[in-house]
Amino acid sequence: MEPFSAWMQAQGPDADIVLSSRIRLARNLKDTRFPNHMTADGAQTMLARVEQAILGVQGGWALHFQKLADLSPVNRQVLMEKHLMSPAMMEDPIAFRAVAIDERESISIMVNEEDHLRLQVLLSGLQLSEAWSVADRLDDTLEATLDYAFDARLGYLTACPTNIGTAMRASVMVHLPALVLTRQASQVFTTLAQIGMVVRGLYGEGSDAVGNIFQISNQVSLGLSEEEFIHNLATVTQQIVGRERHAREYLQHNAELMLADRVERAWGLMSHARIMTSEEALRLLSEVKLGQDLKLLPATKSTFAQLTLVTRPGFLQSQSGRELSASERDQMRATLLRKRLQDEAQSA
Amino acid sequence: MENTHEARGDRAQLCQRCETRPASVHMTTVVNGEKFDRYLCEECARQEGAYHFMLAPQFTIQHVLGGLIGLNPSGQRAAPIPDKQCPTCGYSYQQFAETGRLGCDRCYQAFGNELEPLVKRLHGSVEHHGKVPRRSGQDILHQRTLEDLRAKMREAIAQEAFEDAARFRDQIRTLEEQHVESQGSQDHGTV
Secondary structure (H helix, E strand, O other): OOOOOHHHHOOOOOOOOEEEEEEEEEEOEOOOEOHHHOOHHHHHHHHHHHHHHHHOOOOOOOOEEEEHHHOOHHHHHHHHHOOOOOHHHHOOOHHHOEEEEOOOOOEEEEEOOOOOEEEEEEEEOOOHHHHHHHHHHHHHHHHOOOOEOEEOOOEEOOOOHHHOEOOEEEEEEEEOHHHHHOOOHHHHHHHHHHOOEEEEEOOEOOOOOHHHEEEEEEOOOOOOOHHHHHHHHHHHHHHHHHHHHHHHHHHHHHOHHHHHHHHHHHHHHHHHOOOOOHHHHHHHHHHHHHHHHOOOOOOOOOOHHHHHHHOOHHHHHHHHOOOOOHHHHHHHHHHHHHHHHHHHHHHO | OHHHHHHHOOOOOEOOOOOOOEOOEEEEEEEOOEEEEEEEOHHHHHHOOOOOOOOOOOOOHHHHHHHHOOEOOOOOEOOOOOOOEOOOOOOEHHHHHHHOOOOEOOHHHHOHHHHHHHHHHHHOOOOOOOOOOOOOOHHHHHHHHHHHHHHHHHHHHHOOOHHHHHHHHHHHHHHHHHHHHHHHHHHOOOO
């Protein structure tokens, strides 16, 4: 397995601030109990049906279908850390669940999460419309053989009424260190809430924004078309990107020494520390990234998204090929980051 | 104690076990007289057996939803939760009120009266304007196109643009005829 997903190369538009764009569609099968109300037999029948549909998909999607029960806990965790699976997929009933992923790790289909199917497309930078067009086509391809639960008035029917209608969540993952430093972030997020957008941390629902990474998505899914929801989020994201760039310029003009000191310290710690917790790593990475964006620090070949993944516990354990204790992880994390920063900065 | 708070600042601390969710539980264990402090999330604390007592249920969307159900806009419980079941899957409305999740797609019909005000409160709308399944939704797509054309025709008549109105009328007729034909060819044998 490639250690990194294609989107982590950060080549999309505005990818220095918008780490990724994601479209997620919830789909359920007609006349079939939702996952929370399924019997074990029902779940197995349903899994088999979906597996057949996914394997039968034509047109070069190259999806790799895996039952979660066939994956080790560490490998499941890595999929979660790469955002190919939601944290909810990590919980029971594992036996009912499966995931289909393409080679570039841009597309994933979660089977029997809260809904029967959750199709997801993840692209680098601000590319919501592009992600929607891929998700839309994949959805049509699957619907050619699966009968979806759909109501002319309520749209796509989902286990939780908060998701009906388009059953779509469009989201962007943004890195906003300057808005946080200039204490504008909370005001921006309050405004977002007023216009029906939700802000979450790195791993979605129930996670906090460590490393100044925020996920912004549409709250409502019914009443507008997919294109309208996407247009709204894309417009708002562009404004936030503008605010972040403005805050960076402000800092450079008004607090250059403080800024340089801050990012150089982060670089110093990261290229010399021997023990590092995941929380410290994310915090330092965010500052190093800001320093690199502002050309105050040398560039590295590894992108921010790649380095972020390198700090994650599941990824560390999959790289070392065995389970690691928390203190072993802290050592390995420090070693990997130190090496990547030192080696790559020299060769860059 | 104060030092701990100082060190954490206002930044969220990650759980030291899963390193993914925010830590919300401070767990102290004493092993052979030595004290260990750890900061965990609720899930990991539960898995490590920290709770011999029951925690307050989590504050998730499902639970908030459960609270919204059956409330009138002034926040009073309008009526007791109806003792209803979905005839298709047997799921009860009580279960929905507890979990915020339905049992199957037919539950939306079975609990339609109860769900409608809730959907309106959640989304501010009860009308889907987005995608329709390409294969199975052809009838719906057809109806949408017809409604669209009828609205345009009414608009044209209101503005006394009768030539336009006639053009829309012809389009509607053609579409209706095509639909009847395709229906006929699909259903032949059963009719």
